[in-house]
Structures are given as structure tokens and as C-alpha cells.
Amino acid sequence: MKKTLSITLGGRAYIVEEDAYGALERYVNKIRAQFKDDPNVDELVADMEAGMADVFEKQQGKRKEPVLTLTDVEAMIQVMGAPEEIAEEEPAMGSAAKEPNRDEARTGASLRPKRLYRNPDDVVIAGVCSGLAAYLGVDVVIVRIAFIIAAFLNGFGILAYIIFWIAMPEATTSTQKLEMRGKPVNLQEIEELVKEKATKVSEEGKKAWDRMQDAKSPARRFLELPVRFVGACARVILKIVSVVIKLISGIIGVALIVAGAIAMAATTVAAAVMLFSIQSPYIQSDLPLHELVGDPRYYIGIAAVYFAVIIPLAFLIQIGGTFVTRRNQFQTTGIIVLTVIWFAAISTAGAIGAHLAPWAQTRLAENEAVQTITQEVAISDDVNALLLSGDTRLHVTRGDVASLIFTGREEDLAMVTTTVENGQLRLDTSRQEDRGRICLFCHRAGVRAELVLPELTAIETRNQAHVSLEGFGGDLLFTAEDYTHIDAEVEEAMNITTDQKDYSRIILEGATQSLTSRLEDYARMDAHDLHAASATVRTIDYARAVVRVTGLLDADAQDYSRITSLGEPKDTTIHESGFGKVTNEMGAY
């Protein structure tokens, strides 16, 4: 069984078998290449095609076969002669004087400009990457990785790929393939030669191998040993390379499929919950979602968002499948249909979102207004230290009478525990009640607390605590961990000591006699508005500190950490180790 094509040649219609068509096309292309310096090449090729048709006519006169086979084409070439023979007999333009220049002209003029084609010989999806790689002259792996990375940038790579796919024609003929690589078309001859000789060589090689097997002379075998060794090595390396490539593309493919499938499942579960179980007691929300039950906009909106998310994921899985099977898993119609659905889903979701947004906003505002309460907790005046954990926001000011006022929603306030131990006030917010519930559109303002204290000497923060304080002086100790934030405006402080870890952040303002700081991990301290007479700063592991010192600065930066000194310290002691850096405003030290 063979595919056939219908063609016209010299004004006559023919039905040609596929392989015969390939041979015929190669032949015509080679002739065209031979005479491409001739300004009348088109006319010449047309004449020759008419001549070929005459030859076929004569052949077909003998029998009644309507279809041209490879044998017919080969017989025709036999009669017409090989392109090289034709050109040799009658060089382009025929004038002998031109002959010496021909080779020169050919090498000069034959470097055709590159054209952008998709490469059908190296395909993962549609040959876009390999075509681009050939055009840009870089390795195809680089282009593919670039596209995969770009695919994760809001799907930009996927869109770009589809556009390229539509815009780039596929290189089907040998000439197009050569143009794709920008090689001179003369190389076609070499390519053809290789193609034609390949079968011959493999047959001859087999024969040679058989001969070698027959001739069991040990001496001969010994002589051939190095050759065979090199050959075996080359084969092994080729095999390893192909296995590695397959393995890598397989891993990428499996990763894409697994990630896509997990994301798809999660999206589907979320969508199903929002569509069918919105009134479940396990779902917590600040929005009165039950009001939406029965509103078609809600259901359409959820469905639209679902499709907007699920379609790119489906593409991702398809790409994964293509990587695993190394065969194009995409179908143009499918892609077009999915893309249209995706755009429709995106615009629907946007429109419904715009519809529902004002409703959600008013509901949230109502909610908060209704639920926010104020609560006062009595504390004694002898409290002078703080330990804050959880995500409470605390504002501390100086006053003669100690007081503590919480503001927030009742349910949030219920989670705050307040204890006093040895003069230390402990505030802890934990959300144990939340566990085991799914929170949809939850709006958490957290708890705000106003604290007034006559005296304060030590503050310790953990988790996500956020403290701001004003008006304290004397000796102050700040200990910050985790993601906490301390913002302090001090007055006439004597000794400020800070100890920071993790991602904590401290901002200091005012003036102090001395500042002693220690920062670890990714901690940040910004004391550029704190005028310190003297400072001792140690930073470790990516920590950053900014200080303003007038007297003595002792700075020690280790392991990629950085200390920036503003102002003009009278005396400095600098230690830098393990890529740690200490710099002043000008970047010196």
C-alpha cells in the first residue's frame, strides 16, 4: 500500500506514488540548483519538465498503468541524465569564458538567507523549537528550556508557541530544510548523495561484516581490533546520549503530568465544594456565601474560573504527554476549541467578578462594623517587660497608669490569652479553632491592642507579632524572632540592645548612648534615624544592618551579611569574613 499524489508536469496531470514523487522532486530541485546562476532557470526547468513528461508519455505508451512509480522516475532520469552530467555538457549560460568564475560565484552567492521553518525531523510538539534553533543557530535544548520557562510565566510561552506554530510553515522539501539551516543549497547534492548511499553503505557494511566473520584469521581480527573498539565506543556513547535525552524528556514529561494532574484535582475539588457544598458547616467565610445560593451568576462565575484554570493545566499535561511519548499529542482543532473556551471563560469570570465585587465589599464592611468590639483588660503597673506571639498588632505608649485595650472581632478576641508573670506581660494569639475547617474568602483583620505602661525595659516577639512603641528610654532590650516586626521611637535612651533571628525586622528612631546589635539569618535592622554615640554590630548569614554612629563603631560582618554605616564615626573597628561586607555611604571600608 502506497500513498499517491497528483501532480502536473509540463502541463500534463499525473498520479505519482509518494516515493516516486520524492525522487522526482529531488531531481527537479537538483537541476534547479545546477542552473541557479542562469537568469532563465525557471523557463529552463519548465522546458525540462515538459521533456520529462514526454519521456513518461513514451514509457506509458507501452503499458496501461495510470500511476507513475519509482521505477518510472528512475527510468526517466536514466534517459534525461543526472543533473551533474547535464550541467557538465552545457554549463549555465554556456559561455566558456564564464567557466572559471563559476565556482567562485557559486560559493559567494549561494549562501541563502535563512528562513524560519518548522522542522519536521526533530519534533516534540510541532517542530517550532527546532526550527527556531536552526534559525538562531543555537542548540535546540536551549530553545526548548526557554519555552518551558516562558510557559510558566503566565502561560506566555504557550501562547508564543501557538503563534509561532501558526506563523511558521513546515519545511517539507529538501530546499526548505536547507533554507531553514541557512546552508547553501549546493549542499543538497551532498545530502542526496548521503541519502542514496546510506542504504548502499549499510548493505556493503553487512557484507564486509559477514566476510570478516567468515575469514576467521586471528591475525586479521587482531588488526581490526582497534577499529572495532572505536566503533563499539561510538555506538555505546550514542546509545547513552539517546537514553539520557529520553530519560530527561521523560522526567520533564512525568513531572508536568503529575503537577498538572494534582493541580487539576485540587481545582476540581475546590470548584465542586464551592458549587455543591457551600452551606457545609466545615466551611468558614466572612462572606455570607449562602446568600449566593440560587444566584446563577455565582454558578456561572465558578464554572468560568474553573475552566480558566483547568485548560492551561490540560495543556501542561498534554505537553508532558508529548515529552513522554516523544510524539505530538496535540491536535490543531482541539487546541483552537480549548483556546476559544479559555478566552470565553476568562472574560466571563472577569465580567462576573466585576458584578460581584461591590456586593462582596459592602458585605465585608458590614461584617466588620457589626462584629468589631472593644475589650479592656486590667493589668498592674509593675509590668515592665513584654512577650508577644501570634499575629497580634500592639501599640505601646508611655503613661502613668497601665492599661490594655483590645479591638477586634469577638471571635478573634476570644483567641487572645493574656498572662502576667514576674513583671512580664504575655500576649498570645492562636487559632486552634480554625483547624479542620476550610476558609473561603476569609478576611482576617487580626487583633489590635493599645497598651499604656509607665516603664518598659524588654520586648520579645515571636511568630508574626507586630509592635510599635513610642516614648520609652533608659535601657531597652529587643529580642525578635520569626517574621516579627518592631518599630520603636525612643527618647534619651542609654543602652539599646537588639538580638534578631530569622526574618525579623527592627526599625529604630531617636537617640541613644550606645547600641549593641546582633543579627542572624535574614534579619534586618534599620537604625538610620537612630543617632547612636557608639555602636557594636554583629551580622551573620545574609543579615543586613544600617546604623548611624557619631563616636565609636565596632562592626563585624560574617557570611554574606552587610553592615552599612551612615554619618561619620570618629573611630571604627571593622571585621569582615566569609563575604561579609561593611560599607559607609560611599561604599568604602
Next chain:
Amino acid sequence: MPQNPQETTNIKAQMRKGVLELCVLLVIDRGEVYANDILQELRAAEMIVVEGTLYPLLSRLKNDGLVSYNWSESKSGPPRKYYSLTAEGRHTLQAQSGAWKELAASMNALIKKYSV
């Protein structure tokens, strides 16, 4: 030492190549002919091996203004190019056939003289 047959064939091809243009001009001088007619004559006279050679030659003769063609309907199949000689072509034909006769005469005389 006799020349090997391969080289004899080679020389023959060279000779044919030299006179192919004259042959073609002769055939076209017969009247309006199309490529296949010319090829038939050349085949009969064993003057051509690679038929494809004719087309670039015709193309050159046309470019040099020695032949012209017009399209004519054929009994079977599509219209064909029918070639005929121009005045200049007839001139060239005369000059070339004159040159050939001279060459043939002197060659024959030489061969006869030394009777190969």
C-alpha cells in the same frame, strides 16, 4: 599501446559535445520542431546520450538569438514550444557547417594519409 575503451568513449563524448550545437541547428533548420522531434533525430543519429543536455543548449541558443520559438497546440496533450531558426541562426549554421566540412575534410585526409 592501445587506448582503453573507457578513454575512447570519453573522446567520443568530447567530439559529440563539440558538434551537438551544429546538430541541433541542422535539425531545427528542417522547419518548426519541438524538443522531442529534435531528440528523436539526435537519438537516431546516435549524437546524444544524455537527453537532458538538449534543454540548456536550446535555452542558450534562444538567448543568443539563434533560435526562436512559438507555442503551438499539439494533437495530444498541452501546447508545445516549436523552435525555428532566426536569420542569425541560419548564418551561424552555415558558418558552422562550413567549419565542420573543412575539419572533416582535413581529418579524413590525415587519416587516409597515415591510414589508421
